[in-house]
Amino acid sequence: MNCKTARVLMSAAVDGEISFTEEKGFLSHISECKECLEEFDDAKKTKLIIKERIIRFKAPQALIDSIMQLTDFNTRETEETLLYE
Amino acid sequence: MRIYLEPGRFQIMDKPAPTHKTIIPTKKEALPREERQKQLEFQNEAVVHLHSLYNYALHITMNPDDAEDLVQETYLKAYRFFNSFERGTNCKAWLFKILKNNYINRFRKNSKEPGKVDYDLIKDFYHSIKDTRRDSSEADTDYFHSLLHEEVYQALLSLPEEFREVIQLCDIEGFTYEEIANMVDSPIGTVRSRLYRGRKLLRIQLEEYAKKYGINTDED
Numbered sequence: 001m002n003c004k005t006a007r008v009l010m011s012a013a014v015d016g017e018i019s020f021t022e023e024k025g026f027l028s029h030i031s032e033c034k035e036c037l038e039e040f041d042d043a044k045k046t047k048l049i050i051k052e053r054i055i056r057f058k059a060p061q062a063l064i065d066s067i068m069q070l071t072d073f074n075t076r077e078t079e080e081t082l083l084y085e
Numbered sequence: 086m087r088i089y090l091e092p093g094r095f096q097i098m099d100k101p102a103p104t105h106k107t108i109i110p111t112k113k114e115a116l117p118r119e120e121r122q123k124q125l126e127f128q129n130e131a132v133v134h135l136h137s138l139y140n141y142a143l144h145i146t147m148n149p150d151d152a153e154d155l156v157q158e159t160y161l162k163a164y165r166f167f168n169s170f171e172r173g174t175n176c177k178a179w180l181f182k183i184l185k186n187n188y189i190n191r192f193r194k195n196s197k198e199p200g201k202v203d204y205d206l207i208k209d210f211y212h213s214i215k216d217t218r219r220d221s222s223e224a225d226t227d228y229f230h231s232l233l234h235e236e237v238y239q240a241l242l243s244l245p246e247e248f249r250e251v252i253q254l255c256d257i258e259g260f261t262y263e264e265i266a267n268m269v270d271s272p273i274g275t276v277r278s279r280l281y282r283g284r285k286l287l288r289i290q291l292e293e294y295a296k297k298y299g300i301n302t303d304e305d
Contacts, residue, residue, distance in 0.1 A: 011280035015255060017262045039285075046284045049291065050256040053237040059139035063153050067135055067160050071124045 001029040006036045014043045127167055130176045131160070137258060138180055144253060145188055145246075155191070159184040178264040181254070185268055240290035248283030251276055 006029045012018040013026050030037040059067075116124075138159060142152035162183055163170075170179055241249055247269070254265045255276075266273045 007281065008274075008277070011277050011284065012262070014284075015262070015280070017277075042288050043281070043284045046288045046291070047256050049237055050241065050252060050287070053234050054241065054257055055234060055238065056136070056140045056257070057143055058136050059156065060149075060153070063139060063156060064135060066157060067132060068128075070157070070160055071127050071132065071164055 001025040003029070003033060003036055006030065006033070007039070010036075010040060010043060013040065014047055123167060126172075127164055130170075130172075131163055131167070131180060134177045134180055135160075137177060138184055141181060141253070141258070142184060142188070144242075145185075145250070146192060151192065155184060155187055158187050158191075162187065175260075175264060177258075178260055178268065181258070181260075182268050236294040237291065240287055240294065243290060244283055244286055248279050248286060251279045252283045252287070255280060 006026055009018060009022055009026050013023060018026065030040055135156070139152060139156050142155040142159075143149060146152050146155060159180060163180055170176065241252065244252070250269060251265055254260045254268060255262075260268070262273050262276050265276050269276065271279075
């Protein structure tokens, strides 16, 4: 496998979206190619940083309430809706 | 003696000609059973993804009000077409796709440069949500960590939309390549290459911030 192919497969290798044979070829390439190995490590680190550092926002209560109401056409009270059970 | 109440039909067991109706009151009794069933399933399968959907909407609109509208519209549509959703498949992916389509129809139809990044918008957006974060129970005692939060966030927001989107869908929401490909209407190869390039760009940005603040991003 050459660097060009390795780079095409790189993100798939990071995300586990790679076939067994492709992975074999990829791992074999990066064991010999310092640059691609470094790129691979960087990509994995970047993914980890995103996963750990990005804040996720919760929907505001008003939105939650209105969505619950959307699917509760015939009820006026909301205590019995599933999310609160 | 159990009395089964069929909404719309009263099946009173055992008593032939009741002088009074023994009915277990339910709040849903006016609804047909299938509708009630559909509502329960919808709440279980779809409504549970509300926070993820809102988060996604917030990031693509960069505006909390627009995000709310988009989420509402999405759930309305999803409920209407819920019977066409194949049970057992990824409901979150289905919802995200609906949301994305709504977004394009509503906010992007008239846009001349859909992929353009508006840095002022990002700055304003970030400042508005920054205050929201402060209201939460999280205490930012560690300046280093809170700085890294902010910088990572800005780095992500500064990416061109098509790169930011796939990173969000892959790394934050955990969708598969196939699901992402469906959501962004592109082949899997494109998803792969956008992830590759997006992560590279992100890395460069993060390293710049790190240099600026003297933080070694290799630590941790």
